[in-house]
Amino acid sequence: MPDTTINGITVSVDADGYLTDHSQWSRELAEGLAAAEGITLTDAHWKILDFIAADYAEKSAVPGMRRMNKVGGIPTKELYALFPDGPIKKAAKIAGFPKPTSCV
Amino acid sequence: MSDNDKIKKVSIIISRGSLEGVYPGLIMANGARMEGIEANLFFTFFGLYGILKKYMNDLKIATVGNPSMRIPDAKGFSMPTLLGALPGMSAFATHMMNKEMEKIDIPPVGEFIEMISDAGGKIYACKATVDMFHLKDDDFCPQMDGVITVGEFYEQAAGSQIIFT
Structure with missing residues (x-):
């Protein structure tokens, strides 16, 4: 390791x-x-990172795009704008969680 | 894997209009965007029903001509073709699958198309099919980026991997 x-x-x-x-x-x-990753964290980024942490605590998995939308209230466009080229993978990495395993 | 070996762009053709005909292409396109890969979707022939606003959320599983179909679940008995032809069979199988997809957060077709479009994926309709089916722009979901010819599709697909489903 x-x-x-x-x-x-x-x-x-x-x-x-x-x-x-x-x-x-x-x-x-x-x-x-x-x-x-070439990203400077702002409050908007932190809102996403905090949601991943809260959801991970509950589900033991990094939330997929739909869960981000529906449960986290974070629109798809915003995720791609804040974490370009692979939003969930990048956000999960920055939030300190494992590589996402969901297909969607 | 060096950067040169990475797939940078995919162009996915969706040619079938059954639920199981449309979803794989949507999952691949969305998955591409999630990996930072550019994605074009080209809907042709019956695949076009995946972006027709009146029908896109009502696609059904083909229970006839599907020798892998099993009941009551994926590891159950092989379903006789005649049974698959019974009224309501397709609707029932579709209902079951939609329920399972909902559990793993795969969105309904309309929402999925919106997600892919919001992710920067492009959505095109095949001109030949649009002419053949007498369709108008108004028949399509708002995410449809344009009705294009096969020649234009190849132009859009420049530098990409082409995947036919």
Whole structure:
């Protein structure tokens, strides 16, 4: 399991760069993970990251697009605008969760 | 995998109008956008029913001519063709499948098309079919980006993988 240093914090990640131990995650780390994806986190980003965290706590899975829309109240367009080119994968990575496993 | 090996764009042709004929193309197009892959959808022949606003949310599973069809569930008994032809069979099978899809958050066709369009996927209708079926722009869902010829489809598909379903 490779270790990587982001924002001066050393964490364990899998081959795709997803955190393997969520307890290592912090909001400060998220800023660094986002920067690596070319994203500067704003309140709108945090609303999505916080929803993923809340939903993960409940379902033990990263929410899919439809759940983001219906339960999180986050429109598809907004997700793609805030996390371009692979919104859910990027948001899940920045939020410190595993790679999403849903097809939709 | 280097960046050069990555698929950058897909053009998916949906040619069948049954529920199981339309969904795979929608799932592939949406999945492409979720991976940051550009996606075009081209609806032709009966596949066009997937974007006709009056019919798109009422597509049915083909219970006749489907030798993999089993009852009462996917691992049940093989369903005799004659049974599949009974009135209401297709509606029943469709109802069952829609229920299962809802459970895993696969949206109804109309909502799925909207999701793909909002994700930046392009949705086209085949001109030959539109002429053949005497359809007007008004018959289509608002997400339809244009009625195009096969030649225009190939232009739009430049640099993409073409997938026929």
